[in-house]
Amino acid sequence: MDKSVAIQAWSLMSQAKRWLIATHFNPDGDALGSTNIFLELAAAINKPAVAYCASAPDENFRFLSRINQLTNKITKEQFDDFDLIIIVDCATASRSKLKDWLYTRRSDQTVIEFDHHERQEDYADIEFKESEAAATVEIIYNFLLAINWPINVEIAKSILAGLLTDTGNFIYSNTSDRITKIAAKMMLMGARVPKIVGQTLTNKNLAVMHLWGRVLSRLKINYEYLVAIAIVKHNELSEFGLGVDDLSGLIGLISGLQGVVGTLLLIETESGQIKGSFRSRLADIDMSMLANFLGGGGHRQAAGFCLNGSLSGEDGQIVVL
Numbered sequence: 001m002d003k004s005v006a007i008q009a010w011s012l013m014s015q016a017k018r019w020l021i022a023t024h025f026n027p028d029g030d031a032l033g034s035t036n037i038f039l040e041l042a043a044a045i046n047k048p049a050v051a052y053c054a055s056a057p058d059e060n061f062r063f064l065s066r067i068n069q070l071t072n073k074i075t076k077e078q079f080d081d082f083d084l085i086i087i088v089d090c091a092t093a094s095r096s097k098l099k100d101w102l103y104t105r106r107s108d109q110t111v112i113e114f115d116h117h118e119r120q121e122d123y124a125d126i127e128f129k130e131s132e133a134a135a136t137v138e139i140i141y142n143f144l145l146a147i148n149w150p151i152n153v154e155i156a157k158s159i160l161a162g163l164l165t166d167t168g169n170f171i172y173s174n175t176s177d178r179i180t181k182i183a184a185k186m187m188l189m190g191a192r193v194p195k196i197v198g199q200t201l202t203n204k205n206l207a208v209m210h211l212w213g214r215v216l217s218r219l220k221i222n223y224e225y226l227v228a229i230a231i232v233k234h235n236e237l238s239e240f241g242l243g244v245d246d247l248s249g250l251i252g253l254i255s256g257l258q259g260v261v262g263t264l265l266l267i268e269t270e271s272g273q274i275k276g277s278f279r280s281r282l283a284d285i286d287m288s289m290l291a292n293f294l295g296g297g298g299h300r301q302a303a304g305f306c307l308n309g310s311l312s313g314e315d316g317q318i319v320v321l
């Protein structure tokens, strides 16, 4: 992190009248942890701020101090009222569902972006985009260090929540000594791993367990490429009364299957789309290339895409529209 850029960004934030903080739809722990940190900062300096996320966060994340302040509705008039916009954990502007407004904003509306996905667009005035970071909260942690911000227990919990969810509780390949050292510091400040894990990744209700069970019972291996393939059909989420968020953590579980080097999870949505997620167990297999080819993106060992289409048959062959 370039300290002078961080200080410049913080001075713009401090001088701004009103902040809009925005993250991606279907928010995960990293998106919500990152959002919560900026809500904490805004409260600490008495800065009027609104946090926007197009979909409501899962109840499990209520332990984050200010997540109940999130709104999932914003009008163009309200958007025009902000002079500083902080975008967190969005691989692309469209992930925030504010893309058109971001690209056509007034010149006095400053956009500051914090994200750990590969760079695909250039819309922010200041961007802290580091694809080597395991989570967006890692970048924000370094930002807080650069501006000498005192990390309180609520920020520590937010950072730890982001680190835990984006590393699958420190088991994915993006886990490093760098990450565990930051986590240890957050624990010293009062954030607790068992509490956060118990409220997020391992906190599944009976319907979730039943759906996961059905998906796992259909799990197949493609022996030509040593890839595990799992599918979720469009009517299954509604049958169990669940949403796409309820599948978070499932691919991490499947990628532990013996004898495979990669995993593909295909989720058919009711709106006629197929959401695909790739995981690779080997650093030299770059799943982001495959995902890019399919119009998506991500990291070498965790990437995703979205296609218009449906799945047919038990094998989940993709019918692209």
Ligand SMILES: [Mn+2]
Pocket: 030, 031, 089, 116, 134, 135, 136, 166
């Ligand atoms: Mn993230």
